[in-house]
């Protein structure tokens with residue numbers, strides 16, 4: 455494991471493994487890096503650094519990601535990219551369609567289920583929580599997640615992915631590979647955090663994410679509603695990565 459992943463470099467570059475976990479699965483509050491194409495990782499670091507990739511929700515941990523991308527050297531980025539790219543992505547998310555979800559609170563930039571067992575309607579949301587909060591907070595890379603999604607969303611997402619929804623979007627498999635596990639420099643989206651997926655679709659649409667790859671994603675997101683994004687994310691998260 456490269457030093458930059460395990461320890462970072464003081465004072466400006468936080469260890470990648472602290473947030474993305476030792477072998478890259480990350481969590482809903484950041485991103486899974488395991489198995490992403492190395493060239494893609496390097497390009498995203500450049501986009502963060504240049505300011506082309508921002509976030510629609512500033513004052514979150516993405517700000518830290520952006521500031522460390524400015525301080526990391528090319529050699530450090532190359533080493534981290536090669537390391538994470540060589541890790542095998544794991545299936546760690548269970549997607550569950552349901553009307554009611556545990557009440558949640560925000561901790562460490564992600565949601566956690568309240569211990570009281572109280573429930574509330576899911577509404578149009580995705581509620582993604584660690585199965586074992588303590589295990590996840592102690593940065594165990596084997597942590598697993600439950601993503602509650604609205605009833606019917608997986609099938610709606612599957613239809614959009616497969617058909618493009620009669621011009622509403624573009625068939626994802628054309629670029630992300632038939633199994634959505636990635637193609638050449640294009641990242642896989644199968645089995646990834648649905649919270650992360652929705653944030654990215656939203657940021658591509660609104661223009662907060664405007665790196666060199668955005669023109670390719672723009673026709674895909676332009677006409678998507680929030681509900682479509684939730685359905686797409688529910689479906690792709692349910693696939694094997």
Ligand code: HEC
Pocket residue numbers: 458459467468469470471472473474483484485486487490494495496498499508509515516518519522526531534535641650653
């Ligand atoms: C403080 C926590 C934190 C640290 C430390 C951190 N990241 Fe991140 N990283 C994030 C967050 C948050 C995101 C997701 C941004 C979003 O949701 O738009 C992210 C996203 C990324 C992405 C985009 C992934 C994708 O699929 O597009 C890459 C690549 C990345 N980080 C690489 C690194 C590398 C390399 C390091 C170490 C040099 C690192 N990160 C350290 C928080 C962190």
Ligand code: HEC
Pocket residue numbers: 497614615623624625626627628629630640641643651654655663665666667668670671674686690
């Ligand atoms: C014409 C090609 C193309 C099509 C079709 C396409 N994508 Fe993409 N997608 C890309 C490229 C290229 C990127 C990387 C963008 C960048 O570098 O910022 C990307 C990135 C993404 C990301 C961000 C991944 C990450 O790791 O941050 C998500 C999520 C995504 N696409 C979802 C979808 C979905 C869902 C569909 C189908 C509804 C789709 N894409 C269709 C080309 C495409």
